[in-house]
Amino acid sequence: MIHQEAVTVMSNKQIAEATFEVELKGACVEAMTTPGQFVHVQTGGGWEHVLRRPLSIANVEDDVVSIVYKVIGQGTEWLTNQKPGQMINVLAPLGNGFPYEAIHNKRILLIGGGVGVPPLYYLGKKLQERGNEITTVLGFQHKAAVFYEEKFQSLGNCYVATNDGSYGTKGFVTDITKELYPNMDHYFTCGPTPMLQAVTKQLPIPGHVSLEERMGCGVGACFACVCKTTDAHDPKGYRKICQDGPVFEANKVVLT
Amino acid sequence: MIHQEAVTVMSNKQIAEATFEVELKGACVEAMTTPGQFVHVQTGGGWEHVLRRPLSIANVEDDVVSIVYKVIGQGTEWLTNQKPGQMINVLAPLGNGFPYEAIHNKRILLIGGGVGVPPLYYLGKKLQERGNEITTVLGFQHKAAVFYEEKFQSLGNCYVATNDGSYGTKGFVTDITKELYPNMDHYFTCGPTPMLQAVTKQLPIPGHVSLEERMGCGVGACFACVCKTTDAHDPKGYRKICQDGPVFEANKVVLT
Amino acid sequence: MKLAVNLPGLAMKNPILPASGCFGFGKEYGAFYDLNKLGAITIKAATETARYGNPTPRVAETSSGMLNAIGLQNPGVDSIMEEELPYLANFETPIIANVAGSSEEEYAFVAEKLSQSPYVHALELNISCPNVKEGGIQFGTDPTLAASLTKQVKAVSSLPVYVKLSPNTANIVGMAKAVEEAGADGLSMINTLVGMRLDLMTGKPILSNKTGGLSGPAIKPVAIRMIHEVSQAVNIPIIGMGGVTNAEDVLEFLLAGASAVAVGTANFRNPFVCPEIIEALPGVLERYGYDSIESCIGRSWNHVSN
């Protein structure tokens, strides 16, 4: 059941370079039980912004959901100005989310890049509750952009790569995962498309990817957000990222 | 000298039906010495509202200007939501204002209708300081719309007419002014065009009218706000309300 | 307050309907509210066979508007009739099927098929889609082509045909008269204006199709102008659209000359926008002194002494 609700800003603070964490409280948070789902956020007053902004669920505690967002354009800029006590209209929860329920006592590799990192934290929590062993690899551009490292450390080992080497390993997440994957059962990844391409190419173990695409409706009605399936015999040949995704089994969809 | 400044909301409260009074503090208020001038107010965040809203100066106390506005559409609706401490971008003071400086010890009739009432209050104060005797006639649709009656009473006699008779005299301002004008030297009027037409037609004494028109720039550059002059020999044949007005000698401009 | 309006093929309990392409085949918004509330439903464009559409990105935001270049993705007319229409048969709301194609033959094929569906009440000829290489907008900017296509479709279809006009023309009235003459039962207007946005990072267009169709409140003044002009020149009803977000906008479209009003882009910002408008409409009509939908239609130029 998808809710539209004006939720209340509890806090909204910068946690890294151009990166903010906002906590939102509302009745619809109760339905946010599945990591990997997202919240479609109305930004701006009036109708200057006709589209909502898709942002992932980073964590849920009771009836408060945390979202980590990077300031990109007008909508996220507007978000930074919303103060505690103000209301924000959200459509949530949207999408399918990560299939974590049936995974128990496995060795799990979480691989996040940039603003793809947040949904993995809520996923990691849920997987840890199910007795899985969590290892995380995070990629950022440089030191100032790093966030959530300690949160992931509380779930298990956490490795960080930065493109310029200003923090952690210099290079890409795949420079780290290449050593780790032989001891893993399953991976979950979210981040920029080139990273997802590199990760899915590198890792022969089962995995799931979470995709991003520019969205219109966010609920499956407008066909803005499709991706192609890799299986030539798939009857539809495509999936809607907002409704059928954003999470897909690795190698089942074409990453472009 | 016209200023563009982000001024601070000191208070913003409803004073009559759909009518609010906002107090704004800023350095540019110092320049607002002439009643009848107006403030061009930026409304809305972003560029959804590309035009500013012209609103008259209703009063000035030290560095605080009061504006009384009626909620008409999107811009004034937005204004009602601006809380003390928030900033509003204004372009001010604009227009010529009422020529009050040289008027001393005269019997003055102020005639205001609806949201044409506010600028007359600041004018009345300035004229009173110059030893003039002030009589005010205010017209409103009905009782709930009446505002500023006591303020004008503090300047002299104040009569109120309402269209439906729910307060004061039933009828129009001209039902009252027809009795008063023989004892007056000069009038100043501001209000809806039909009222201005009736007033200027009725009163044979010298007077000034303040006009309204939809505006673009507010500073004389776009020619949105012209009115025709009555003098066929006037070389230009028109005046810009934002720059040459909004105040004109009665019967010098065509009221449409 | 009587909200009902009657248009060819469409007995609508109110004048509000979602616009084609912004409402899928109804299921998604049917999860938010009872689709019986709507005056009618326009479904997504159908073509002869399945189309994948354009590569992504397919949408970009602009000031008070958006660009889309979906490219008529749809599962093909057969699949729509088998897989999608039965769901809509659960509602009493009349259905308008949007018809697209790359050639006269394809339009005629799709129209004929859809005419045979017991669930479809009217056709909307999409001669104004700016996002496909062939067909679409080229029919919508040439009155001769548009008239010929309308005739062809009318010849094979037993349902009323609404022709959906493109605003990307210097002479909208000429286009409207041409398709009226060719037998159109009604008009839908406007489709999107052709626009583009560049990604400052890459320097290239954001949409992979480069150009896209501009919709949303930004285009409302263009829609109102065109409907005001066309409604005075033709004798067939107009389904108006372009930037509607609330009941006041609906009244503006009715006054301009539309007989029913479609809501597209606004569904994306507010999934409940259609039922909210329907609920607000009687109050808004009353506030401005109207006692029925009919009494508003065309008032901007009709029965008004100027």
Place this chain on the structure above:
Amino acid sequence: MKLAVNLPGLAMKNPILPASGCFGFGKEYGAFYDLNKLGAITIKAATETARYGNPTPRVAETSSGMLNAIGLQNPGVDSIMEEELPYLANFETPIIANVAGSSEEEYAFVAEKLSQSPYVHALELNISCPNVKEGGIQFGTDPTLAASLTKQVKAVSSLPVYVKLSPNTANIVGMAKAVEEAGADGLSMINTLVGMRLDLMTGKPILSNKTGGLSGPAIKPVAIRMIHEVSQAVNIPIIGMGGVTNAEDVLEFLLAGASAVAVGTANFRNPFVCPEIIEALPGVLERYGYDSIESCIGRSWNHVSN
């Protein structure tokens, strides 16, 4: 950062200029800042004799845009040359004079006169004003008329001629090529889209002229699309405009293919918008990796592997 650009007749120290009709004859904004900061100035349209223009109301706001129907009010070309241009002669900023008329003869008369002014550096032929009954937009929607007019004006004028194109057409490239062929030295685009807004209280159009020209951020995607298409099809420079509010917008116009960028409506919301853009421009270019204006022009289609 080198901001200078050179266009026919215009040695501009930066690519920013106010758009015609939104800046009067310079005096009003000259009270806010030093007009020497501007790359050039486009003055209000001139006609043969004084015109009063349309009755008021002449402007109405729309979502992220506005409608205007000023109707070419101006004191006539002689009075402009005597009363208005001398003020602008106090600045070193080049002046573009906007030329309008109801007939070929009137355009030619005005152009010839203005060519003789020592203070004017280029002419802008306004064949796209939607707000006058005769002339204006009819020249702007017919390539044959537009080409003939351009030729006439070129024949009598010693200054470079920029033709200002109307977006109210299905074929902007055809129009651009026609006037290029006829001898235009440059193009200005876009003028306003024709729109309308109704007053719900009266049921009638807000503007007394009924229709008006839509400008502001709402039309930016249409402008970008047209400039992107036209700049690939012609070999004369384009002064781009339509909804510019900040330096990022300017970069988008340059990338689309404009060589200079005019700011119209935005002056009304922010009288300092032009100098603020000029100040912000180097930083914005740098942020996106450009080191001159030239390096941006047409990058959306030029030197970019697709």
